Amino acid sequence: MVHRRALGPDRRRTVSELTSEAREWLERTGYTVGDPALWQAALTHGSMGEKRDYERLEFLGDRVLGLAIADWLFERSEAPEGKLSQRLNALVSRAMCAEIARGIDLAPHIRISKQASSDGGRDSDNILGDVMESLLGAHFLEHGFGPTRDLVHQLWRPALESGAGKSKHPKSALQEWAAGNQRKPPEYEVVDRSGPDHAAKFTVRVKVHKVGEAQATAGSKGEAEKAAAKTFMEKYG
Incomplete structure (x- = not known):
């Protein structure tokens, strides 16, 4: 198991507890929840003004997702580098991450301020995509690359098998x-x-x-x- 690293101190207020509803949804979707505070942070938008939000985890999850998809494409295809890059870019794009997020009904579980939600934040491709990546970052910190790669395979399989990225966006x-x-x-x-x-x-x-x-x-x-x-x-x- 990979130990969770600190998200970094700041002066914002302490994050609240992960709700049982959010935990049940996470585990039903395929995530394995350990430290509730880590997963609460992964679901928290910066507009909440809390001590932890998803930004650092999104940074990490973006890299984990890219490696997981690149590894998958390399193993499954004999395509040249240019075609692999085209498919990789499509599968890890913000639009694709948002599409996956909508498919697993992520939006209701994002912790976002009333104002940001009113401005359309809960259905924003940017926010949905960022939270998808932050959840992968949290999973990686607690369980390492192998289990997180398997989770990416589970969540992204329909997109991969549908041929996403074979033609240009x-x-x-x-x-x-x-x-x-x-x-x-x-x-x-x-x-x-x-x-x-x-x-x-x-x-x-x-x-x-x-x-x-x-x-x-x-x-x-x-x-x-x-x-x-x-x-x-x-x-x-």
Whole structure:
């Protein structure tokens, strides 16, 4: 077992106890909970103003996830380095981490301030993705790389087996198309947000200077950007 390292002292207030509901959800999802304070920190957004939040754990979990996926792709594929990198980038992307988070119903268990939640934080790709990585960081600290790699395999298997990353992400494809046609980089803008926090809808417009624009609506900013880029390429590409 890898011993938990300190998250670092600061002057914010002490974190509260991990609830039984959160612990049950974590263990049902596949995590093995040891020190409750560590896991509470992994679920805590900085807006709570508590002594520990997920930022340091997210830093660690990001690296653990990248190594676990890279190892998996290397073992399962004879693809050249460029194709492996393309798939790795897709599988560890913020959008993919957020998609996995939604699939395991992470959002209700994030500890986030009322204001940040009202601003859409509980459905933010950035926050959902960061918490997914922080949970992997916590698992790594308590159980080491092997069990955490197995957990990544469990959670990411549907994405890997669906072929995620075999074709280019629409935003990457649009970025390369713009560069290849000597155009300025695409510009994305949220033009509308509607619905309650738990079922928000984002409408995003993407523009390429002196070419045109397209827009799309989805349940997260990241997915709306992806859909808008896809629509743009279908229209102008």
